[in-house]
Amino acid sequence: MVTMSESETAADVPAFRYTAAMANEIEPRWQQFWAENGTFHAPNPAGDLADPSHPRAGAPKLHVQDMFPYPSGSGLHVGHPLGYIGTDSYTRFKRMTGFNVLHPMGFDAFGLPAEQYAVQTGTHPRTTTEANVERYRGQLRRLGMAYDERRSFSTTDPEYYRWTQWIFLQVFNSWFDPELRRARPIAELVTEFEEGARTAEKPWSEMSGTERRELIDGHRLAYVSEAPVNWCPGLGTVLANEEVTPDGRSERGNFPVFKRSLRQWKMRITAYGDRLVEDLDVLDWPEPVKQMQRFWIGRSRGAHVGFPMDGDDTVQVFTTRPDTLFGATYMVLAPEHELVDTVVPGAWPAGTKDVWTGGHPTPEAAVAAYRAQAAAKTEEERTAEGKVKTGVFTGAYATNPVNGAKVPVFIADYVLAGYGTGAIMAVPGHDERDWDFAQTFDLPVIRTIETPADHEGVYTGEGAAINSDFLNGLGVTDAKATMISWLEEQGHGKGATTYRLRDWLFSRQRYWGEPFPIVYDETGLPIAVPESMLPVELPDVDDFSPRTFDPNDAESEPETPLSRKKDWVQVELDLGDGLKTYTRETNTMPQWAGSCWYELRYLDPANSDKLVDPANEAYWMGPRGEGDPGGVDLYVGGVEHAVLHLLYARFWHKVLFDLGHVSSFEPFRKLYNQGYIQAYAYRDARGFPVEASEVVERDGKWFHGDEEVAREYGKMGKSLRNVVTPDEMAEQYGADTFRVYEMAMGPLDASRPWDTRAVIGSQRFLQRAYRLVVDEDSGAIRVGDTELDAKTRRVLHRVIDGVRGDMEELRFNTAIAKLIELTNALTPLPAVSREAVEPLVLMMSPFAPHLAEELWRKLGHDDTLAYADFPVADPAQLVAESITYPVQVNGKVKGRVEVAPDTTEDAVRAAALAAVADILAGREPRKVIVVKGKLVSVVV
RNA sequence: GCGGAAGUGGCGGAAUAGGUAGACGCCCAGGUCUUAGGAACCUGUGCUUGCAAAAGCGUGCGGGUUCGAGUCCCGCCUUCCGCACCA
Numbered sequence A: 001m002v003t004m005s006e007s008e009t010a011a012d013v014p015a016f017r018y019t020a021a022m023a024n025e026i027e028p029r030w031q032q033f034w035a036e037n038g039t040f041h042a043p044n045p046a047g048d049l050a051d052p053s054h055p056r057a058g059a060p061k062l063h064v065q066d067m068f069p070y071p072s073g074s075g076l077h078v079g080h081p082l083g084y085i086g087t088d089s090y091t092r093f094k095r096m097t098g099f100n101v102l103h104p105m106g107f108d109a110f111g112l113p114a115e116q117y118a119v120q121t122g123t124h125p126r127t128t129t130e131a132n133v134e135r136y137r138g139q140l141r142r143l144g145m146a147y148d149e150r151r152s153f154s155t156t157d158p159e160y161y162r163w164t165q166w167i168f169l170q171v172f173n174s175w176f177d178p179e180l181r182r183a184r185p186i187a188e189l190v191t192e193f194e195e196g197a198r199t200a201e202k203p204w205s206e207m208s209g210t211e212r213r214e215l216i217d218g219h220r221l222a223y224v225s226e227a228p229v230n231w232c233p234g235l236g237t238v239l240a241n242e243e244v245t246p247d248g249r250s251e252r253g254n255f256p257v258f259k260r261s262l263r264q265w266k267m268r269i270t271a272y273g274d275r276l277v278e279d280l281d282v283l284d285w286p287e288p289v290k291q292m293q294r295f296w297i298g299r300s301r302g303a304h305v306g307f308p309m310d311g312d313d314t315v316q317v318f319t320t321r322p323d324t325l326f327g328a329t330y331m332v333l334a335p336e337h338e339l340v341d342t343v344v345p346g347a348w349p350a351g352t353k354d355v356w357t358g359g360h361p362t363p364e365a366a367v368a369a370y371r372a373q374a375a376a377k378t379e380e381e382r383t384a385e386g387k388v389k390t391g392v393f394t395g396a397y398a399t400n401p402v403n404g405a406k407v408p409v410f411i412a413d414y415v416l417a418g419y420g421t422g423a424i425m426a427v428p429g430h431d432e433r434d435w436d437f438a439q440t441f442d443l444p445v446i447r448t449i450e451t452p453a454d455h456e457g458v459y460t461g462e463g464a465a466i467n468s469d470f471l472n473g474l475g476v477t478d479a480k481a482t483m484i485s486w487l488e489e490q491g492h493g494k495g496a497t498t499y500r501l502r503d504w505l506f507s508r509q510r511y512w513g514e515p516f517p518i519v520y521d522e523t524g525l526p527i528a529v530p531e532s533m534l535p536v537e538l539p540d541v542d543d544f545s546p547r548t549f550d551p552n553d554a555e556s557e558p559e560t561p562l563s564r565k566k567d568w569v570q571v572e573l574d575l576g577d578g579l580k581t582y583t584r585e586t587n588t589m590p591q592w593a594g595s596c597w598y599e600l601r602y603l604d605p606a607n608s609d610k611l612v613d614p615a616n617e618a619y620w621m622g623p624r625g626e627g628d629p630g631g632v633d634l635y636v637g638g639v640e641h642a643v644l645h646l647l648y649a650r651f652w653h654k655v656l657f658d659l660g661h662v663s664s665f666e667p668f669r670k671l672y673n674q675g676y677i678q679a680y681a682y683r684d685a686r687g688f689p690v691e692a693s694e695v696v697e698r699d700g701k702w703f704h705g706d707e708e709v710a711r712e713y714g715k716m717g718k719s720l721r722n723v724v725t726p727d728e729m730a731e732q733y734g735a736d737t738f739r740v741y742e743m744a745m746g747p748l749d750a751s752r753p754w755d756t757r758a759v760i761g762s763q764r765f766l767q768r769a770y771r772l773v774v775d776e777d778s779g780a781i782r783v784g785d786t787e788l789d790a791k792t793r794r795v796l797h798r799v800i801d802g803v804r805g806d807m808e809e810l811r812f813n814t815a816i817a818k819l820i821e822l823t824n825a826l827t828p829l830p831a832v833s834r835e836a837v838e839p840l841v842l843m844m845s846p847f848a849p850h851l852a853e854e855l856w857r858k859l860g861h862d863d864t865l866a867y868a869d870f871p872v873a874d875p876a877q878l879v880a881e882s883i884t885y886p887v888q889v890n891g892k893v894k895g896r897v898e899v900a901p902d903t904t905e906d907a908v909r910a911a912a913l914a915a916v917a918d919i920l921a922g923r924e925p926r927k928v929i930v931v932k933g934k935l936v937s938v939v940v
Numbered sequence B: 001g002c003g004g005a006a007g008u009g010g011c012g013g014a015a016u017a018g019g020u021a022g023a024c025g026c027c028c029a030g031g032u033c034u035u036a037g038g039a040a041c042c043u044g045u046g047c048u049u050g051c052a053a054a055a056g057c058g059u060g061c062g063g064g065u066u067c068g069a070g071u072c073c074c075g076c077c078u079u080c081c082g083c084a085c086c087a
Helices: A004-008 A020-037 A081-096 A114-121 A125-142 A158-172 A186-194 A209-218 A268-282 A287-297 A321-329 A363-374 A378-383 A432-440 A476-489 A616-619 A644-658 A726-733 A735-744 A756-771 A790-808 A812-826 A834-844 A847-858 A906-913
Strands: A060-064 A100-102 A174-177 A182-185 A224-231 A238-240 A258-267 A302-308 A316-320 A330-333 A392-399 A405-409 A423-426 A494-496 A519-522 A526-528 A572-576 A579-584 A636-637 A671-673 A676-685 A697-699 A701-704 A707-714 A885-890 A892-899 A927-931 A937-938
Touching: A004 A494, A020 A125, A020 A671, A020 A726, A020 A735, A020 A847, A060 A081, A060 A616, A081 A636, A081 A790, A114 A125, A125 A927, A158 A174, A158 A224, A158 A526, A158 A644, A174 A186, A182 A186, A182 A644, A182 A676, A186 A209, A238 A258, A268 A287, A268 A644, A287 A644, A302 A476, A316 A321, A316 A330, A316 A423, A316 A494, A321 A476, A330 A790, A363 A392, A363 A405, A423 A432, A476 A494, A494 A834, A726 A735, A726 A756, A735 A756, A735 A812, A735 A847, A756 A812, A756 A834, A756 A847, A790 A812, A812 A834, A834 A847, A834 A927, A885 A906, A892 A906
Parallel strands: A060 A100, A060 A636, A330 A405, A636 A671, A885 A937
Antiparallel strands: A174 A182, A224 A238, A224 A258, A302 A316, A302 A392, A302 A494, A330 A423, A392 A405, A519 A526, A519 A579, A572 A579, A676 A707, A697 A701, A701 A707, A885 A892, A927 A937
């Protein structure tokens, strides 16, 4: 879009006015200066990035990081860089206050879109990805980001994913010691078995080599298992639980997802459940994010209890309320529970109620029908039916171990196979779901918690135990503990903790991901590729797509793209037993893998011997003392990563910590969620989006041409035709104006609508600031060494003080408001004083770095201001010359008095009463309150 | 249903410790300069009444505490986010 103001009025614009055209001359020049001079290189304490001569070498450090982007084909829109500009402004400020600042940027470049594009066009994903990364780099550079470009990488760089694979091997070669609550090298486990310190069902000495390997493999933190997973035929891949929506579809692509038992790689994140929950307490994270993680991990404490069945079987249940065991009047198994088949008798036992049978002649028929019905339902249907409980009697009875009572065993889909043991004891008196089920199936209720007399129905509150033999009279907490001790003594159960969190499904049937550093021998058991052979490079293939299927074909089988590359899959290696043929793992890692540890690689990006030099890790991320987690000092990104990325990254970091590779036990000390920039979109009468930039407002309605259109509010995107790019903002206003606008429009953590029209306000501010230094007509420098008048000087120092405070707290919007106030205060002054202008320029520089550098140069400095000292307020100037007290009478402001700051309270009171004397009209004040420095309140 | 965040002018937002509500910016109106202004600059701008001085009202709604409440307490409403039979 060509603005008319540019073309038609150019002749009238003074030659030295700060315009978009001037910004577009200034900005690339300074970007080049910074790049050529390595202005933003941050020195490491050790290795190839060490630089003892650097002005910040050995200074206190600050590691600030953004959640790096996936470089999509459509480039950045104005919403994407919001957080980046925020961290750039913050780190520029902190650098000027003396910190050695690490603020890097990289690219999360493995992922589905490049692969899908490759499938459609045949373009290699690497080609697409590299082009997109270059585009992103260009866009970010154009915004003047102060990154240390030597530390930038893509997760797709073989030299990067070499270390992703190396970490995978660390995980693979470890096991979790529950006693020490930490990961240990797998070799130590082998030793324990060899020496008999640890025993399996079969003595180690009697086991075959394969049996030993299977035993060990079963303890690894990365393991292959045949287990129910989320199979998505439409995508041709399996998905992690976290990638499946609540209605049972894929987060990407919205295809149906089916539970299938398949052999897949998993990571034993559940072993870290306790530490992942507990360590949240020491993190400086937004409470909602911690809450989401706590909920996702879903730790609950309770007990496993065995209910013996007729015959030899015992059903294990998990309960958080062992104190209510005496009230268990029936049991429920998940329809998929493995014991269902073995417990079903040939005929309905005596006393079977009609509602229990579902109208079927035999238990076998009833169970089969119910299972078929449950299997046919999607997760969505199962939960959509809400509280209507369905189920059927299995015909079997179990024995309540605490009192020997026979209780009927049902199957019902309100019990989930995937949680706890997939079986429950039902206590209808004190559990809402069990109550509902008991009502439907006419089952008895026994109260075991004293229930208020007037209470009807289920009671889930606290109370003393009743009808519970040795528990009677105990409160809930004591009753739980007593029951668990009893169960453990009697051998009927023991205290237990379960998690909602499942082990992390780690393999994907895709091409564009990190290959596993794993081969298989003739036993079919996995073998680690030696570290010396890393990276296992992703081979080129002809066909990038996994085999996809009819999205509803639940019985289809995954087929990976790499499996078709036969000459790659079969590999000759000498792994210690001479040259042998091995088969490569053909799954690839999920997209999360690369982002699980990138914060570490920024610290030492070119280190070819180690993931990161311990000296560099300790400096940038090490703990600050006992109990301190260490980690990135400030990590900024969207709240959408509250669970997945942040949980996986914490898990890997803890494994690396346990194995001694890092000194911090958390990756991100402080987390900050920036808001989203959204935008209005407009639809015509047919409901089609029209180009938002062409819509005009008239009389509170919106028109596209002559047609009235409807406005809506949502994400910026191609499909809504409301995209605004930073490139066009830079072109029309300059990058500095764009940066100032994004930071001024609201608090960083709030979401707000984009409004291109309002950008002009930021442009005017920069223009006024430029005008303070440079005469618009002649280009002459206007700044002189005249002293500031006392009043303006106080304004200056008040602003300096306020801006410093705002910057520390990331309150950029109010910092900019204060800078505008200062600029507006200087504008009408007859002489422009260096005393005020230099601090103004320095304080503007985090937001408008190009303009600030340009003005700094014009003010006579010959080097970058990036390492200049940020202004410090003179405390003497912060004391007001006089204080104006508003005077309230009965809570309403009725007058004002201006007094010297050191006026005594009595004098203020007297002056205030005099000021409102006519309002009081002779009435005697009942009370006079003087709040020092604030106001006077008179009550009559 | 459970958990969390948030509701302030026409709009984005400010008020950091209970103390002058609306900083700063956009829009809008009037003006200066000008052939012109859709540039820049200046002035005004919460709502109602009023020529004005001024008065009344005002931070989602209803109560409460207080000399004083956007801020604290109780009860609601609305919006957004997360979870959703987790035993």
